Amino acid sequence: xxxxxxxxxxxxxxxxxxxxxxxxxxxxxxxxxxxxxxxxxxxxxxxxxxxxxxxxxxxxxxxxxxxxxxxxxxxxxxxxxxxxxxxxxxxxxxxxxxxxxxxxxxxxxxxxxxxxxxxxxxxxxxxxxxxxxxxxxxxxxxxxxxxxxxxxxxxxxxxxxxxxxxxxxxxxxxxxxxxxxxxxxxxxxxxxxxxxxxxxxxxxxxxxxxxxxxxxxxxxxxxxxxxxxxxxxxxxxxxxxxxxxxxxxxxxxxxxxxxxxxxxxxxxxxxxxxxxxxxxxxxxxxxxxxxxxxxxxxxxxxxxxxxxxxxxxxxxxxxxxxxxxxxxxxxxxxxxxxxxxxxxxxxxxxxxxxxxxxxxxxxxxxxxxxxxxxxxxxxxxxxxxxxxxxxxxxxxxxxxxxxxxxxxxxxxxxxx
Amino acid sequence: xxxxxxxxxxxxxxxxxxxxxxxxxxxxxxxxxxxxxxxxxxxxxxxxxxxxxxxxxxxxxxxxxxxxxxxxxxxxxxxxxxxxxxxxxxxxxxxxxxxxxxxxxxxxxxxxxxxxxxxxxxxxxxxxxxxxxxxxxxxxxxxxxxxxxxxxxxxxxxxxxxxxxxxxxxxxxxxxxxxxxxxxxxxxxxxxxxxxxxxxxxxxxxxxxxxxxxxxxxxxxxxxxxxxxxxxxxxxxxxxxxxxxxxxxxxxxxxxxxxxxxxxxxxxxxxxxxxxxxxxxxxxxxxxxxxxxxxxxxxxxxxxxxxxxxxxxxxxxxxxxxxxxxxxxxxxxxxxxxxxxxxxxxxxxxxxxxxxxxxxxxxxxxxxxxxxxxxxxxxxxxxxxxxxxxxxxxxxxxxxxxxxxxxxxxxxxxxx
Numbered sequence: 001x002x003x004x005x006x007x008x009x010x011x012x013x014x015x016x017x018x019x020x021x022x023x024x025x026x027x028x029x030x031x032x033x034x035x036x037x038x039x040x041x042x043x044x045x046x047x048x049x050x051x052x053x054x055x056x057x058x059x060x061x062x063x064x065x066x067x068x069x070x071x072x073x074x075x076x077x078x079x080x081x082x083x084x085x086x087x088x089x090x091x092x093x094x095x096x097x098x099x100x101x102x103x104x105x106x107x108x109x110x111x112x113x114x115x116x117x118x119x120x121x122x123x124x125x126x127x128x129x130x131x132x133x134x135x136x137x138x139x140x141x142x143x144x145x146x147x148x149x150x151x152x153x154x155x156x157x158x159x160x161x162x163x164x165x166x167x168x169x170x171x172x173x174x175x176x177x178x179x180x181x182x183x184x185x186x187x188x189x190x191x192x193x194x195x196x197x198x199x200x201x202x203x204x205x206x207x208x209x210x211x212x213x214x215x216x217x218x219x220x221x222x223x224x225x226x227x228x229x230x231x232x233x234x235x236x237x238x239x240x241x242x243x244x245x246x247x248x249x250x251x252x253x254x255x256x257x258x259x260x261x262x263x264x265x266x267x268x269x270x271x272x273x274x275x276x277x278x279x280x281x282x283x284x285x286x287x288x289x290x291x292x293x294x295x296x297x298x299x300x301x302x303x304x305x306x307x308x309x310x311x312x313x314x315x316x317x318x319x320x321x322x323x324x325x326x327x328x329x330x331x332x333x334x335x336x337x338x339x340x341x342x343x344x345x346x347x348x349x350x351x352x353x354x355x356x357x358x359x360x361x362x363x364x365x366x367x368x369x370x371x372x373x374x375x376x377x378x379x380x381x382x383x384x385x386x387x388x389x390x391x392x393x394x395x396x397x398x399x400x401x402x403x404x405x406x407x408x409x410x411x412x413x414x415x416x
Numbered sequence: 417x418x419x420x421x422x423x424x425x426x427x428x429x430x431x432x433x434x435x436x437x438x439x440x441x442x443x444x445x446x447x448x449x450x451x452x453x454x455x456x457x458x459x460x461x462x463x464x465x466x467x468x469x470x471x472x473x474x475x476x477x478x479x480x481x482x483x484x485x486x487x488x489x490x491x492x493x494x495x496x497x498x499x500x501x502x503x504x505x506x507x508x509x510x511x512x513x514x515x516x517x518x519x520x521x522x523x524x525x526x527x528x529x530x531x532x533x534x535x536x537x538x539x540x541x542x543x544x545x546x547x548x549x550x551x552x553x554x555x556x557x558x559x560x561x562x563x564x565x566x567x568x569x570x571x572x573x574x575x576x577x578x579x580x581x582x583x584x585x586x587x588x589x590x591x592x593x594x595x596x597x598x599x600x601x602x603x604x605x606x607x608x609x610x611x612x613x614x615x616x617x618x619x620x621x622x623x624x625x626x627x628x629x630x631x632x633x634x635x636x637x638x639x640x641x642x643x644x645x646x647x648x649x650x651x652x653x654x655x656x657x658x659x660x661x662x663x664x665x666x667x668x669x670x671x672x673x674x675x676x677x678x679x680x681x682x683x684x685x686x687x688x689x690x691x692x693x694x695x696x697x698x699x700x701x702x703x704x705x706x707x708x709x710x711x712x713x714x715x716x717x718x719x720x721x722x723x724x725x726x727x728x729x730x731x732x733x734x735x736x737x738x739x740x741x742x743x744x745x746x747x748x749x750x751x752x753x754x755x756x757x758x759x760x761x762x763x764x765x766x767x768x769x770x771x772x773x774x775x776x777x778x779x780x781x782x783x784x785x786x787x788x789x790x791x792x793x794x795x796x797x798x799x800x801x802x803x804x805x806x807x808x809x810x811x812x813x814x815x816x817x818x819x820x821x822x823x824x825x826x827x828x829x830x831x832x
Contacts, residue, residue, distance in 0.1 A: 260643060378645060
């Protein structure tokens with residue numbers, strides 16, 4: 001069946017329809033997890049699944065699935081998918097393409113009347129972007145999500161409660177599945193950097209995903225009148241936060257060249273022109289390709305925050321947010337992707353993923369892997385873009401990999 | 417009448433009652449201008465004025481007044497007062513004491529059946545703290561407020577519209593009074609620093625008030641995925657803002673030792689852990705004792721913001737907010753305060769005011785001056801505190817100065 005191909009027109013129709021939901025009018029979409037826009041996208045997906053004649057399923061974490069059953073009722077499940085949620089004012093490819101490609105692959109296999117030794121499930125995971133809790137849906141499914149994280153979500157407890165309530169979800173932890181029920185997980189995603197452009201390759205086969213740590217840092221000084229308090233007599237929490245951002249930049253560039261850091265949020269309070277900030281909160285995220293580097297970077301950043309705060313007579317508190325361990329991709333899955341590319345005449349190269357993806361959560365419990373297609377315009381913004389031909393290539397490589405796993409490459413996955 | 421004194425019990429009763437309105441439960445009050453809490457305080461003041469049998473007046477800027485008429489109907493008006501609004505989660509003395517001391521002085525003079533050659537008016541000015549527009553009420557009264565400022569208020573247009581609507585105010589500009597109708601303005605206020613403590617003096621007589629400038633700075637870079645975008649390839653608006661805060665601190669301390677600066681607000685957007693900030697907004701305020709220093713500091717800060725932004729490939733936009741010129745206090749008023757202190761046996765020293773006050777607005781159109789009483793605990797926070805005896809001293813010095821201005825010292829004010 002190496003000549004089987006997905007239906008590009010059906011995929012394009014879906015892609016364009018989905019990009020309208022939560023559209024920001026500039027090519028982007030605003031679909032933060034469990035927002036009204038996101039839930040509208042999911043209602044649309046549910047209808048598309050039902051229209052396709054596939055079995056629809058929603059689990060306790062809100063994950064939406066289209067299922068094609070194997071003739072063997074006790075078969076394990078091969079998951080294909082990604083996520084429909086976006087960062088605030090994000091792009092229309094990130095996540096969405098992966099879900100639609102997965103659905104298209106399942107439809108193509110169903111249309112071809114192929115019988116597989118696994119149940120095939122196209123899945124849309126909740127909150128991959130971590131608006132509320134990082135990788136909420138995929139980590140709920142694998143059992144990595146904890147009650148502690150749900151009690152102290154990085155997006156705030158109220159926002160999580162509101163989101164779950166809007167979606168009608170009571171307890172995401174109940175979405176957990178037995179690892180032995182899972183045959184594997186495959187994902188298609190835009191590359192988001194510039195590593196595949198200028199004809200470098202058609203497909204990037206991910207070898208591993210970086211680990212991610214995140215903290216909320218809270219600097220506390222003293223609120224003072226900004227006119228009557230001399231500069232030297234202040235305990236300015238905002239100054240400490242600013243020093244931290246500047247110094248951490250230097251630390252990362254100098255001592256951790258393979259890592260990245262980001263301060264995505266800053267908030268000074270009480271927040272008036274004429275009051276020296278008493279409190280300054282920063283959202284810190286950092287990524288490293290291996291666990292030792294991730295641990296060393298975390299230690300160095302927290303030490304720096306302490307030193308910076310102390311030098312300005314400021315106190316520091318920090319709250320650890322969801323973190324993700326670095327994850328290698330399964331060799332068999334990488335081989336299946338490579339073989340599928342070869343069949344299609346597509347040039348492929350191995351790549352490290354600097355971003356977290358649902359693959360990261362799944363890799364902890366089953367053979368998992370993902371491919372990147374070339375994209376431009378950065379990512380997490382409305383300008384992210386992929387040529388349509390590249391999107392179709394990605395979906396066909398996903399289809400090809402599913403079929404390759406039936407043969408020798410996948411024997412460990414499908415039969416074990 | 418140099419033996420006339422205010423009624424400390426009546427003043428204390430008022431002070432304690434007012435401190436309950438918008439109380440934050442920790443000694444402070446939360447009465448941002450035209451908020452429900454602030455309007456509740458004003459309703460209370462109106463009732464106290466009416467209960468005292470004084471004439472009540474509210475002008476188009478919401479300023480509340482208690483008026484004691486001179487027998488001479490064409491007399492000019494001597495204003496005494498301050499403000500009831502507070503910064504967010506501020507203290508219970510700042511402004512409130514000045515309004516209540518003014519009301520108490522008017523009541524004391526009325527009770528003593530004194531006839532003055534001026535109308536005496538205790539006034540509570542709107543938004544001295546600049547939550548919406550800096551010195552809104554006093555600058556509306558003097559004619560300094562402009563339509564442009566109302567169209568672009570530093571607290572935001574929606575907040576100003578909402579506040580004016582809550583207070584039932586249509587056009588604050590109509591509060592303007594003819595300068596020739598004003599005999600002068602006198603204010604009592606806590607000192608807010610530590611310059612009168614440890615027995616240094618009982619009263620500070622303000623010689624001049626610093627000038628204040630403020631800008632909203634907006635740094636714009638590019639939103640990028642915080643995992644896939646290398647550190648060197650980013651245009652991080654948050655980093656530019658942090659660099660600005662750190663460098664401006666150095667500039668102020670090094671090159672402008674008589675000045676102060678403050679960054680009271682910071683906001684990164686889109687505001688997610690995993691997105692490099694596209695936009696970072698800072699609220700910048702700076703103060704200088706003279707116009708040349710104020711101008712030089714403004715130029716240096718804006719140059720620094722430009723240089724900092726350009727060095728990181730970030731664009732900069734800035735919006736000038738309300739500014740206040742440095743204001744010398746009237747010599748006759750300073751003399752009247754000094755003579756009153758001498759009569760009361762209170763030690764007084766001259767002081768520069770690092771804070772803006774309503775006196776600053778009034779000084780532009782009539783003889784104006786103010787005194788400070790000792791206070792501790794900083795200011796613009798719930799810990800600000802003044803001994804009750806110091807508060808009574810302040811009110812008695814205000815009373816004494818009003819009476820002194822009747823004599824030789826005030827001849828220019830009362831008769832000209």
